Amino acid sequence: MMLGYYLDLALRSLRRTPILTGLMVLAIGLGIGASMTMVTVLHVMTDDPLPGRSAHLYTPHLDPLPLDYRQGGDGPDPSDNLTWPDAQALLKAHRAARQAAMAGGSLLVHPERVDLRPFYADGRYTTADFFAMFGVTLKRGGGWNEADDATGAHVVVLGETLAQKLYGSADAVGKTVRLGDKDFRVVGVVADWAPLPMFYADASAKRYSDADQFFLPLSAAMELKLDVNGNFSSWGDDHAETRMTSPTMSWLQFWVQLDTPSQARAYRQYLVDYSAGQKALGRFQRPPGDAKLYGLMDWLAHENLVPDDVRLQLWLALGFLLVCMLNIVALLLAKFLRRSGELSVRRALGARRLDIFVQLGSESALIGVAGGVLGLAIAQIGLWSVRHRPDDYARLAQMDVSMLLGTLALAVLASVLAGVLPAWRACQVAPALQLKAQ
Amino acid sequence: MQIRPILAALRSHKTAVTLLVLEIALTMAILGNLVFIVYGTLQRSRTPTGVAEGQIGLIQSIGVIGEDNPGTVGDNIALLQRVPGVVAATFGGPPLWYDSASNAFLDPDRQHRVARMYEFTGGQGLSRTLGLHLVEGHDLQPEDLPDASQWGSVKEVPALITRALAAKLFPGGRALGQRFYDGTSAVRVQGVVDHLRAEITGRPDDDYSVVIEYRVGAQDMGGGFMIRSEPGRLEPTLLAAAAALQKANPGHVQNKVYTMAELRERYFRSDLATGRMLVAILLILLVVTALGVSGLASFWVQQRRRQIGMRRALGATRGDILRYFQAENFLIVTAGVVLGAVFAFALNLFLMHRFELARLPTGYLAVGALVLWALGQLAVLGPALRAAAVPPVVATRSV
Secondary structure, eight states, rough: OHHHHHHHHHHHHHHHSSHHHHHHHHHHHHHHHHHHHHHHHHHHHHHSSSSSTTGGGGEEEEOOOOOOOOEEEEEEOGGGSEEEHHHHHHHHHHOEEEEEEEEEEEEEOOOSEEEEEEEEHHHHHEEETTHHHHHEEEEOOOOOOHEEEEEEOEEEEEHHHHHHHHHHHHTTTTTTTEEEEEEEEEEEEOOOOOSSSSTSTTSSSSSSTBBBBBEEEEEHHHHOOOOBBOOOOOOOOOTTTGHHHHTTEEEEEEEEEOOOOHHHHHHHHHHHHHHHHHHHTSOOSGGGGGGGEHHHHHHHHHOOOHHHHHHHHHHHHHHHHHHHHHHHHHHHHHHHHHHHHHHHHHHHTOHHHHHHHHHHHHHHHHHHHHHHHHHHHHHHHHHHHHHTSTTTTGOOOOOHHHHHHHHHHHHHHHHHHHHHHHHHHHTTTOOTHHHHHH | OOOOHHHHHHTTTTTHHHHHHHHHHHHHHHHHHHHHHHHHHHHHOOOOOOSSSSEEEEEEEEOOTTTTTOOOOHHHHHHHHHHHHHHEEEEEEESSSSEEEEEEEESSSSSSEEEEEEEEEETHHHHHHOOOOOOOOOOOOGOOOOOOGTTOSSEEEEEEEEEEHHHHSSSSSSOTEEEEEEEEEEEEEEESSSSSOOOOOOOGGGGEEEEEEEESSSSSOOEEEEEEEEETOOOHHHHHHHHHHHHHHHEEEEEEEEEEEHHHHHHHHHHHHHHHHHHHHHHHHHHHOOOOOHHHHHHHHHHHHHHHHHHTTOOHHHHHHHHHHHHHHHHHHHHHHHHHHHOOOOOOHHHHHHHHOOOOOOHHHHHHHHHHHHHHHHHHHHHHHHHOOOGGGGGGOEE
């Protein structure tokens, strides 16, 4: 096979001009390194938080807002969340395989240990299906059931880290923990649960760095009037005492599991029918067709979690890669055209244009491989610096294997592309014509 | 210096020259916009909030449910005022700290929003603690203040507003004594202060602020307590104040104690980190472009050794050869800069559309052009000196 020979030739040729070769490798390495740093950040930020499950998870959205409601300020859309009556209705209807309503909360934890001061922990108030629907791994004990939801049982499921902090290696199940100013019985311990991004939290959460450390029944949180974190959007005359259950204040998140497309279609129809029913009752004013059912990934796209400065830096890094490629095209062109003499001899000895083209192409590819390796190193430095940023997403900036291979492939592709024009120009040389001139 | 022979020589390297011009143009486009973005961030990070930043400290003291606390807000303010070095103290938060915008209306029905504004609500002495500069009217008087127990139900409150908000709400007219409406009550303008920025985003409504004071007393409230120290004594004073406040409020947890300088640092930390990253990309970009220019020039010098030798043999001095390559580089960079100006505006249009960036001032392009000319000359200097060193005798040798 000629390819081995071409690679050998390429290696010799590159070694003849070490400085120029170094420049080209450096240029492709810097361009690839900078752009792969930003592509990796974007990749981890838009990654699937629950691979395997996300395709079956949906979040329903109703539009209970009055017709003349106008969005004030720059807060989130009030119809992003559900009101208490709507969430209860959807729960009771039981139209999905699994469903859960939820809201975030931050509670003061009073440890039994005397050496620990009380501290705040973030958690979730939710309903029984939460654990099975999202596939939260139970380490000990279990969740709670619908009867507990109905009675507002004072039970709690702890995250592993919090359980360990409170009880050390002892079994936490069966113990009593004081949260806020109420006692809860620990019924289960789950493995630390932090999907990235935290898709089920509302827009006020830091969705790349927050994690829930405890879970307790929403009904208990309502009965005990526990503090709820998140956005409360109200469009009616709500009094402080009744506002949590008001039909004109949205604050709850809701997720359902629908296993087949036909189930999803049926659920969407159910939401439209429900909206129509509410409209007939005079509660909703907007068209029932406004009701939406977002798949998990669609919902993340809708929420647009990637901050503008990350996108801006990605564009700039790609522009930078383009400059580096132009640079290499110019250098390769100069390099290849200078070898016209050698190439015309090869042509005179019987090499076809295609052979020359492949020979020069393999030289570009070799530069790409070296540049890719350098680019990987530079991207690691870039990602290291991103991890030291003060942002919510900073600690995510890590390369996985697919990104690693992608970087190398992109480097080779970029330099082969950069080599196309110079190689095409160089293989236009007429056989032996160059020899005469000398 | 003859330009014609240079152009003739360049014409035989059309592709390489075009590529180089494109590279310089792209570099120029990215350079201009990046410098513009980074400079904007720097400028923002130096915009004053309008308060006495060097003297203000914040103590966040949160009540723990279920634990009795003997301290009341009124007592706590009095206690903070007694700490040596404290000039003023109150209950309330400073700028750059959990500020949320609310709507301002001129009609009592609140149908037409006139502005988005920031409300600084706190205890008596808030405006004095912030150290605001009154430019019109008079400061809030203790006897006019509504009581904190009426919070949310009071019909009308006296307030100070910023000059920028006054101009927005009452264009052309005097703001003093006028009324407008926030979400809960009517607001009567008692005085106008020069600046008070709750946030520094670069938008004009950063400076739309209103200061409302309530008379606080026997309530047990947790939240932000603010002190203003004597100049130059903030840090020891703030520590002493925090310790005194914790001692008097055993049932509170002090989550955060910040000086205004720390709040500012935290507020801009992410933006400045982005700025540093952009500067790093920019520097690497300039290095790559310089290397490209220099690499291509080296090739041309090598390729033209015989011609250079001939010119030298025909009487050209070393200086002539040096200047030839310098002029050639200047022509290429100039072409790149002209095309780059067009690219820079196109990129700016895209960024304006996509990221709400402001329009790029032409001054940045002039700076970009100067930088690229200098960079080009620097990059070509090495190869040009090597060309000038080619001896005339080369002309007589075959390759």
